[in-house]
C-alpha cells in the first residue's frame with residue numbers, strides 16, 4: 025500500500041445540509057483543544073479527508089448539542105449520520121480505516137498496552153490542565169485544594185513522561201515514526217506551553233520539549249494549530 029497523502033481540511037463555520045448526512049467526515053472542535061488536535065493530527069497522518077467545524081464548546085454549545093449532548097469536543101460526524109465522541113473512541117474508529125502497517129498504534133499485545141498507557145498519561149494530563157482552566161475561568165471562588173491537587177497531578181505526570189522520553193533510544197516513543205502516544209504527548213506539551221506557561225516554566229521537561237519540536241516540525245501537526253484562547257464567563 026502507498027503511504028497516505030496529507031490532505032488539509034478547510035475550516036468552515038456554517039451549518040449546512042451536508043452536516044446532517046455528510047459525504048465526508050466532519051471534525052467539530054477547535055485545534056486549541058489537545059483532544060481535538062490529536063484527532064486532527066491522526067486524520068492527517070492517515071490521509072483521511074475531513075471538513076472542520078471550529079465550534080467553541082461555550083459559544084457554539086447549542087449547535088454542538090445537536091451532535092453531542094455532552095457538548096464536548098472532539099465530536100466526529102461520520103459519512104452518513106453516525107456521530108462519534110471521545111478522542112479515544114474516535115481514534116479507534118480511524119485506526120480501523122487503514123491497514124495494519126500504517127496504523128499509529130500496534131494492534132495488540134504489550135506494545136499496544138504500553139502505547140495506550142502513554143496516551144492515557146498524556147490525555148489525563150490534559151484533563152487536569154483543562155480542569156485548572158475551568159476552575160479559574162468559571163468559578164467565582166476557586167478551590168485551593170482542587171488547584172493544588174490538579175497542579176500536583178500535572179507535574180507528577182510531566183516528570184514521568186519526561187523520564188520516559190529522556191530514556192528513549194529512538195526519535196519517537198515507540199520507534200522511528202510518531203504514533204498516537206507521540207501525538208497525545210506533543211499535543212499536551214503545546215497545550216501546557218500555551219495554557220499553563222507558569223507550570224511549563226518550572227517543569228524540567230527538556231526531553232519532552234525536544235520531542236514536541238520534532239513532532240511540531242511535521243506538516244501533520246503544523247497544519248492544525250490554533251493558539252489557546254481561554255474560556256470566559
Ligand SMILES: N[C@@H](CCC(=O)N[C@@H](CS)C(=O)NCC(=O)O)C(=O)O
Nearest residue numbers: 057059081095096097098110111112
Ligand atoms: N475525554 C475527552 C475529553 C475532551 C475534553 O475535555 N474536551 C474539552 C475541550 S478541551 C471540552 O469539550 N470541554 C467542555 C466540557 O467538558 O464541558 C476526550 O478525550 O475526548
